[in-house]
Amino acid sequence: MLNERAYALGSNRSAIRDLFEYGCARAAVVGRENVFDFSLGNPSIPTPEAVHTAIREVLEQTDPVELHGYTSAVGDLAARQAIADDLRGRYGASVSPGEIFLTCGAAPALVAVFGALTFPGAEILAIAPYFPEYRVFVEGVGARFAEVPPDVPDFQINLEALARCLNEKTAAVIVNSPNNPAGTVYTAETLARLGALLARKSAEYGHPIYIVADEPYRELVYGGAAAPFLPAIYPSTIVCYSYSKSLSLPGERIGYVYVPRAAADGEALYAAVAGAARNAGHVCAPSLWQKVIARCAAVRPNLAAYDRNRRALYGGLTALGYEVAKPDGAFYLFVKAPGGDANAFSEKAKRRDVLVVPGDDFGCPGYVRLCYCVKYETIERSLPLFRALLTD
């Protein structure tokens, strides 16, 4: 007499987690340095020193009852102001603190936004390849999850395919750029065409189709690439953000939702996001971290280590003949599995203690995801193994 869906979600573990645990078990046998674990997107650069300085200052300078006390559900004004100022400074957008809602990271932010947008019968679209938890969160709020086929081999957006997926029940399209798992950054041109399509279809259906921009990797871009600011392209965009990747704070659970007042029904939507968050047990984002973000919203990561890894792994694999999507952002490579069967390739790689995640759960069979948040030596030493895997 338990909830069947909850039991299934709690007992069917993800392929990524399974691989990670397999790697831990193998490390105990062959040594951590001999496991080439590209499975888990866990930031490997430390949080910037400015963050630790801010923690110390906040602890020294704030009355403890205030420091650790409840904030309002939307979050401390100082943190929301700092985030609004940072967005305004970078993108020239008129962002106000009243459009920001602080959350315990991007996952509950997405749950709140999907919950707010789900009218009876609503569908929410994800563009393959996509982060597998989108399906869990969308179905969890009672919406139908639908997927747009991938744009092979560039992993931009297949707009013709997306247009065919739209219908009068479409509430939103999830846009995740820089993309997990493809590592691609959608171009301004791609996004402008998406915006034009959604504007036309919104008018046709008589209700807004929102973009939900999941942007934990916004700052993780390389070689001059930049992720365009979507609300400037399509006003009915709701941004979900997390400091997990940009400030290497994935365990601390601090992020936000930005609901532009200029979005369709912007004011009501902000209230609905707050209500959906409350429904899911949101009280406030961790208060110490709110005060740190008030001081660090403009701090940027030092990406040198990721960039070096990216170039080494992308260069090494393409030189070996692997087909790899151009990795302009995040910290993933998306690689076409030699032979075409990603699960078979992942199994074969496991036998050489190389851990790569099959793309099936990302809605993109035939590809594997490699996370390059690893030591540089791991990449160097893995390349001969990738060479051997071509003939295994």
Added chain:
Amino acid sequence: MLNERAYALGSNRSAIRDLFEYGCARAAVVGRENVFDFSLGNPSIPTPEAVHTAIREVLEQTDPVELHGYTSAVGDLAARQAIADDLRGRYGASVSPGEIFLTCGAAPALVAVFGALTFPGAEILAIAPYFPEYRVFVEGVGARFAEVPPDVPDFQINLEALARCLNEKTAAVIVNSPNNPAGTVYTAETLARLGALLARKSAEYGHPIYIVADEPYRELVYGGAAAPFLPAIYPSTIVCYSYSKSLSLPGERIGYVYVPRAAADGEALYAAVAGAARNAGHVCAPSLWQKVIARCAAVRPNLAAYDRNRRALYGGLTALGYEVAKPDGAFYLFVKAPGGDANAFSEKAKRRDVLVVPGDDFGCPGYVRLCYCVKYETIERSLPLFRALLTD
């Protein structure tokens, strides 16, 4: 085309929050010291020094990538071990880390537990007076919320009334002791009778009726009172706990669910709690706070200030002739509204800048809740106003 329930939850603010904001506005006019705000249950004693020592040690001694990294969804083993050890030491129960699931506080813990227990058509019972958000969380997971009438004037449990509320759709009964808003502690005798009733009814209906023990106030007991350990009385008890009140960390969002393996379907239930948490956007509890709790699970609050307030306010009000439930725990007094109309009394009190919350939202009209997390002087100076209110 937004979600109607989410919009309603986000735009209909709670009576408590409204009163609190009214108090802030009045403070700007008449001065903070002249507003007698008994509305909000925000701890007023600082977190124990041991907690700040632990934060500093953790920051100094832990590699930042590990310190701020993802933990497993269930939480760091060290924190779960410390919690299990503490429970075992205090209650002699055989608690293991594998029965503990760390959460971002009690609210998402409750959402996860209700989500795990909700079979199609399920009902979950709350015993009046109760914390109003229970209704939000229960209805949010799709269960029916039902309430057991209060046991006036002692605010124990009216077991005859509770028995009449049970039926084959009853999945769980929420037990909140020490109680918000009544400040009462259910006695061992009350709980033993409840356990016997639920055991009999579980057998009759052929499925377990769980107790969900919401225990953020477990340590806040006075004058020799103690909250009995419910899993020892009724094995199918799931405990939701938060460090918000005991360690004065309400904004930091750290708590846990304890699912005894001895509960009916205990192992599957733990998986279902994990799945329901994932469904609501849980990734892990804030990692810094997990590491603090690993060191501070056995730290207890210094309750002297609350106890002094409790005795002054209870003594003062009863001497004036107010009828007040015996306040053995938490930091609330539940007071019968003179004249019987709690809303009228609350409005009348507002005109003297005394803020008390009507009991209607707690399922108990005719009473008002006073939170005594205030300065001692506030209590002393409020008593003449409470005297005047008797003849206003």
